[in-house]
Amino acid sequence: MIAGVDGSASSIGAVEAAAREAHLRGVGLRIVRASGQAAGHLPAGAPPWNPADHGLEPIVRGELARAEERAHAIAPDTEITRSVVAGEALEVLEAESRSASLAVVGSRGLGSFAGLLLGSTAVHLAAHGRCPLMVVRGRPDPSGPVVLAVDGSEAGEAAVEFAFAEAALRKAPLAAVHVWNTWSERAYEGPGDPLIAVVADADLIREAEQHLLDETVASWQKAHPEVVVERRLVRSRIRPALIDASRGAQLVVTGARGRGGFTGLLLGSVSQALLHHAHCPVTVVRGKE
Structure with missing residues (x-):
């Protein structure tokens, strides 16, 4: 280290x-x-x-x-x-x-x-x-959770693994936070079109995003049964919601790039927002190349 x-x-x-x-x-x-x-x-x-x-x-x-x-x-x-x-x-x-x-x-x-x-x-x-x-950065709460920013991307899997291991080491609860909104393309097949997604059925999207959160957390929760996990599905703008989730946390863990990242970028906008504005330390975990 x-x-x-x-x-x-x-x-x-x-x-x-x-x-x-x-x-x-x-x-x-x-x-x-x-x-x-x-x-x-x-x-x-x-x-x-x-x-x-x-x-x-x-x-x-x-x-x-x-x-x-x-x-x-x-x-x-x-x-x-x-x-x-x-x-x-x-x-x-x-x-x-x-x-x-x-x-x-x-x-x-x-x-x-x-x-x-x-x-x-x-x-x-x-x-x-x-x-x-x-x-x-910020003022971590030693009694607070480790907050994991869940995006469901393949690249973000390394961040999920790190967050569970970190929570286990710290003997801390884990708050797995997944933020969604009606611009989500997760509930649709084929090329995503946000202009179409904006008029989509919010309940359909919410169900798909809950499934994504559950799937992301399930296997790692089995691997770390000692970690108490809270699953938070939040309908909001992504960056403000994750910054708000960092209040009262001892650490936020995020991937370097999420599913909305542009090809060629090495650091996504969500990661950058947390690095600049989170209320506690932030760990950025890059996916395997």
Whole structure:
């Protein structure tokens, strides 16, 4: 498991969350600090940027030491290592994610512009990382449920698996939330046409969407009988409904792309909305490619 740090308060919160996750899983935690600057920000022909060349190495090492101290305070029995990796943060953490079970970052880094709700590192990793990404944000309720955003897509199956496993680790209830509306195409065969769907029988759509929710949850509920599952079928706009469901939750789990995603997009609009506006940490789980 890895946690990315940059010296910001947000990244220290990410380290604390990562330490808890590592303790739950019984795995080690690697705290990573990138030390470099994107090539596009350097003059042509300039040597790679290195903090040691600018007298910043003691600061970087100090940031890592403080992060490790916080992690040990949270999980004293967890093996924790730290390292400075040469390179720009986006590239470093994407590479690190290839061998990690989970990557954890804060929602805002030192490189964020004023007014932005989410740092570019988190967005990039959610779309391009090779393992599930937890973005630490909001105020989680430790007694609340793990909320699973159910979309019924094949790509979203990995998120369902992760959410059940996470609820089992945390000994928390799972709220499986599926949002529908009369624009749904699920009740129709053949090419979906939202102009037709808008005049459809709402009861017919509701029945189809309930079936989708039940089918998605059933097999994983059998695999994790210890997890108490609440199935929520909500008729609403998808993004506001899921953001609202994050109130009082300890974690929201979503796939990177839902059944409404456009081909070629690596991160769907629902995932992005949760990353920017959820009231608790969000884990984005990419489907198998």
